[in-house]
Amino acid sequence: MNRRNFLRISSFTAGAWLISDLIPLASDARDRAGVESFMPNPLIRIQSDGKVILYVMKQEMGQQVDTSLPALIAEELDVDPQRVQVETFAYDAAIAGRYNTYASASIRSSWQTLRKAGAAARTMLMNAAADVWQVSPEDLKTENSKVINPVTGASLSYANLIEKASNLKVPDNPVLKDLKDFKLIGKKNKRTNIKKILGGKQEYGIDVRLPGMVYAAVVRSPVFYGKIQSWDDSALKKLGPGILQVVPVSQMGNGVDNRNGVAIIATNTWLAFRAQQLLKVEWDLGAIPNSSTVALSAALKKAVSTEKPVLQFDSKGKASFFSKITDLKAFKATYELPYLAHLAMEPINCTAWYKDGKYELWGGFQAPGAFANNLSKAFGLDPSAIFVNLLPMGGAFGRKEKVDNAAEAMQLSKATGKPVQVVFSRADDTKNDFYRPASFHQLTAVADKLSISNWRHEVGIATFPAKNISSAQDIYGGPANDLCYPVNDYQSAFYAVESPVPIGSWRSISYNHNVFAVESFIDELAKRLLIDPVDFRMNLFKNGFDENNGKTKHMQRLQTVLQKCADAIHWKQKPLLKRFRGIACCQYTHTDAYTAHAFEISVSPEKAITIHKVVCAIDCGLIIDPDGFRAQVEGSLVWALSAAIKEEITITNGQADQQSFFDHDVMRLREMPPFELIIVESNENPGGAGEPAVPSVAPALCNAIAAATGKRIRMLPLIKEGYTI
Amino acid sequence: MAKYTLIVNGIEQGVDVDPAMPLLWILRDELNLTGTKYSCGVGVCGACTVLVDGQAFRSCQLTAAFASGKKITTIEGLSDEVTHPVQQAWEELNVPQCGYCQSGQMLAAAALLSKNPKPQDSIIDQVMSQNICRCGTHYRIKKAIHRASEIAAKKG
Numbered sequence: 001m002n003r004r005n006f007l008r009i010s011s012f013t014a015g016a017w018l019i020s021d022l023i024p025l026a027s028d029a030r031d032r033a034g035v036e037s038f039m040p041n042p043l044i045r046i047q048s049d050g051k052v053i054l055y056v057m058k059q060e061m062g063q064q065v066d067t068s069l070p071a072l073i074a075e076e077l078d079v080d081p082q083r084v085q086v087e088t089f090a091y092d093a094a095i096a097g098r099y100n101t102y103a104s105a106s107i108r109s110s111w112q113t114l115r116k117a118g119a120a121a122r123t124m125l126m127n128a129a130a131d132v133w134q135v136s137p138e139d140l141k142t143e144n145s146k147v148i149n150p151v152t153g154a155s156l157s158y159a160n161l162i163e164k165a166s167n168l169k170v171p172d173n174p175v176l177k178d179l180k181d182f183k184l185i186g187k188k189n190k191r192t193n194i195k196k197i198l199g200g201k202q203e204y205g206i207d208v209r210l211p212g213m214v215y216a217a218v219v220r221s222p223v224f225y226g227k228i229q230s231w232d233d234s235a236l237k238k239l240g241p242g243i244l245q246v247v248p249v250s251q252m253g254n255g256v257d258n259r260n261g262v263a264i265i266a267t268n269t270w271l272a273f274r275a276q277q278l279l280k281v282e283w284d285l286g287a288i289p290n291s292s293t294v295a296l297s298a299a300l301k302k303a304v305s306t307e308k309p310v311l312q313f314d315s316k317g318k319a320s321f322f323s324k325i326t327d328l329k330a331f332k333a334t335y336e337l338p339y340l341a342h343l344a345m346e347p348i349n350c351t352a353w354y355k356d357g358k359y360e361l362w363g364g365f366q367a368p369g370a371f372a373n374n375l376s377k378a379f380g381l382d383p384s385a386i387f388v389n390l391l392p393m394g395g396a397f398g399r400k401e402k403v404d405n406a407a408e409a410m411q412l413s414k415a416t417g418k419p420v421q422v423v424f425s426r427a428d429d430t431k432n433d434f435y436r437p438a439s440f441h442q443l444t445a446v447a448d449k450l451s452i453s454n455w456r457h458e459v460g461i462a463t464f465p466a467k468n469i470s471s472a473q474d475i476y477g478g479p480a481n482d483l484c485y486p487v488n489d490y491q492s493a494f495y496a497v498e499s500p501v502p503i504g505s506w507r508s509i510s511y512n513h514n515v516f517a518v519e520s521f522i523d524e525l526a527k528r529l530l531i532d533p534v535d536f537r538m539n540l541f542k543n544g545f546d547e548n549n550g551k552t553k554h555m556q557r558l559q560t561v562l563q564k565c566a567d568a569i570h571w572k573q574k575p576l577l578k579r580f581r582g583i584a585c586c587q588y589t590h591t592d593a594y595t596a597h598a599f600e601i602s603v604s605p606e607k608a609i610t611i612h613k614v615v616c617a618i619d620c621g622l623i624i625d626p627d628g629f630r631a632q633v634e635g636s637l638v639w640a641l642s643a644a645i646k647e648e649i650t651i652t653n654g655q656a657d658q659q660s661f662f663d664h665d666v667m668r669l670r671e672m673p674p675f676e677l678i679i680v681e682s683n684e685n686p687g688g689a690g691e692p693a694v695p696s697v698a699p700a701l702c703n704a705i706a707a708a709t710g711k712r713i714r715m716l717p718l719i720k721e722g723y724t725i
Numbered sequence: 726m727a728k729y730t731l732i733v734n735g736i737e738q739g740v741d742v743d744p745a746m747p748l749l750w751i752l753r754d755e756l757n758l759t760g761t762k763y764s765c766g767v768g769v770c771g772a773c774t775v776l777v778d779g780q781a782f783r784s785c786q787l788t789a790a791f792a793s794g795k796k797i798t799t800i801e802g803l804s805d806e807v808t809h810p811v812q813q814a815w816e817e818l819n820v821p822q823c824g825y826c827q828s829g830q831m832l833a834a835a836a837l838l839s840k841n842p843k844p845q846d847s848i849i850d851q852v853m854s855q856n857i858c859r860c861g862t863h864y865r866i867k868k869a870i871h872r873a874s875e876i877a878a879k880k881g
């Protein structure tokens with residue numbers, strides 16, 4: 001091996017934290033020309049030229065993991081931030097699942113491991129320096145990529161210690177910094193990739209350009225299980241020689257989730273899109289269940305009132321029976337929520353190149369694990385035959401967990417022998433989405449001002465395919481058994497109704513359904529019981545939980561954000577004339593985060609809503625990257641208001657009606673209200689940031705509307721009820 | 726097919742394309758300038774915004790015939806070192822999330838500031854509401870335009 005160009009890798013088998021946790025044993029351990037480097041573990045490369053490279057395994061979609069995750073390592077490693085370079089960790093099929101990025105889990109799941117990775121490396125470098133100076137490592141300190149001997153004033157740079165350090169054992173239990181000594185965590189850190197974005201140089205999947213690459217648009221089956229009967233491409237002739245080929249694409253099943261379709265291969269995207277308009281395909285659509293919004297809505301209601309639930313819960317978890325409340329004093333209310341699409345600004349796309357029995361892909365994916373687990377099986381390949389160049393996503397919000405686009409690009413590259421980029425037009429993207437399912441909620445409770453004795457939450461939800469109840473219940477929207485208010489007799493039930501369109505994860509998953517229903521109902525109960533809705537919630541909290549399974553602590557954190565939110569909007573003082581307030585809170589148990597939103601609004605007789613102010617108070621535990629965190633909460637407000645006020649996917653003949661921003665409007669800049677964000681300081685474990693600030697927005701706004709108009713919102717979006725913003 | 730000469734970011738480029746091919750796709754697929762983004766293709770989102778003789782246009786709605794001979798500025802050419810006041814302000818306030826809509830946002834902002842160096846909130850609201858961002862960078866865009874206006878005033 002060339003002495004001037006070698007890599008020293010520590011034994012990756014050491015360190016139980018390393019094996020059992022997130023960091024892979026395999027690594028991007030390639031030599032780099034011209035420098036020696038030392039990799040104490042696969043996420044850190046310390047080079048002889050003083051540069052330190054930190055690798056990120058999670059996928060970037062705007063949540064700034066390329067800043068927060070390296071900060072965790074850098075903090076413990078005590079490196080000079082100016083000399084740190086962040087790179088994405090190259091895809092490795094053997095550990096594909098570890099790249100998955102969803103459920104706001106990136107920081108939550110890896111923050112201790114990343115700190116340990118940094119601390120272990122630092123310990124090895126200190127031990128190396130101690131050996132050089134023949135002193136005890138305990139007497140040394142580190143700073144800016146140097147080990148320092150405070151007694152003699154001597155210092156050695158990390159770069160000069162890599163050879164020695166690489167011969168040392170990786171410590172099993174590296175000591176972590178005390179929270180109060182953090183220099184990077186919780187501070188404003190320079191965003192790694194921002195210059196690239198600002199200069200237009202950030203490469204998203206849709207920007208990939210390869211030698212000899214061709215472009216594809218696909219005419220897909222209008223319904224998920226439709227089959228091609230025939231097609232007629234005679235009209236494409238007039239588009240000239242730029243149209244290269246017309247190729248069928250087959251549905252692959254098996255967690256791949258693509259549809260049958262006919263693709264046009266062309267010399268540029270625009271031509272492919274034009275051809276897509278001219279290609280005629282006859283489909284066998286098969287039977288479509290509940291094929292319209294009206295039919296589905298009726299089926300959801302009917303299921304809740306007449307069918308037996310498919311799943312039921314009590315306060316301890318899954319239960320074996322469900323009983324409705326028969327008490328005549330019980331309050332009852334229903335709410336209905338529509339299908340929602342994602343419409344990330346970067347439409348779905350993927351580039352693939354089939355060569356010598358192997359596929360190389362380019363694109364942004366939230367769940368690269370699907371390449372090794374689903375796509376390789378569907379194509380009958382060893383997982384190692386697929387390599388993915390993982391690129392940042394232009395928005396994802398749950399949609400890019402799917403690999404339908406990859407299946408198409410792979411089939412097309414194989415058929416053409418060329419690198420192929422498949423691009424979904426905006427309409428393709430909207431119509432071939434995996435939607436937040438529509439749902440119908442019925443809540444029943446027996447309550448007084450001080451407590452709720454009996455509580456029932458029944459949810460009818462659109463599931464797809466029909467038998468797949470588990471994902472629909474937990475991930476996409478069924479009832480949760482973690483009601484944040486203590487009640488004596490808690491039960492919830494879940495009724496599945498076959499959905500005509502596929503469903504999927506949508507930013508804040510089941511919470512955006514359940515919190516809307518629960519927080520609207522709590523407000524409604526308070527009104528009927530003639531008690532202030534904040535006082536009512538506080539009374540409920542006072543009853544406490546019996547089980548000591550963490551619920552009490554959750555409740556206390558929720559109570560704190562609710563109080564801070566109420567204080568900030570001056571809940572106890574009367575608003576100005578004709579202004580009204582609403583409040584709601586959300587315990588986001590999945591990611592250990594607690595949020596409350598409050599609105600102050602007025603509503604004109606013509607139902608025009610003016611939002612004077614929004615307050616959000618949030619406790620997300622320890623915050624690694626405060627500015628990135630704020631951005632997530634700001635973005636959550638825009639996202640949630642957009643859905644609450646404007647967004648809905650309606651269904652006709654089993655197909656989404658909407659296609660683009662002209663028939664599916666979203667929140668605009670001028671519509672955003674004044675916003676105050678209160679972050680509750682906390683040293684609890686970091687919670688997720690991307691989702692928890694979504695669910696309480698809609699009920700807080702609707703509670704304010706109820707206060708202003710006396711009319712309860714039972715259906716979203718608000719434009720459907722005639723409101724405007 | 727027809728031949729056109731486009732002046733993109735100060736460089737003259739000859740292209741031979743279908744006369745109906747929008748400038749967006751000429752930039753992206755013919756000239757490999759992918760900083761200009763596709764999102765709707767029908768003029769309603771603003772992701773594809775470029776400057777033509779200093780004015781903001783949606784490149785998915787422009788023909789080569791219209792653009793030829795005029796000065797086209799894409800995000801890659803807004804400044805040499807990412808130092809346009811808009812880019813500086815965007816960096817200071819960490820505006821982008823995913824970043825996909827931001828080249829369109831910055832060019833729309835740059836055009837606004839060149840016409841109106843000290844825009845009021847109401848003007849910003851009106852102009853920038855035409856550009857869509859799904860990540861929700863709305864608040865920061867507004868602040869950053871005010872900041873860019875300050876930076877530009879200082880630069881003189």
Ligand code: FES
Binds near residue numbers: 764771783
């Ligand atoms: S892509 Fe041109 S306005 Fe949307």
Ligand code: FES
Binds near residue numbers: 345824
């Ligand atoms: S920053 Fe992602 S769409 Fe605007």
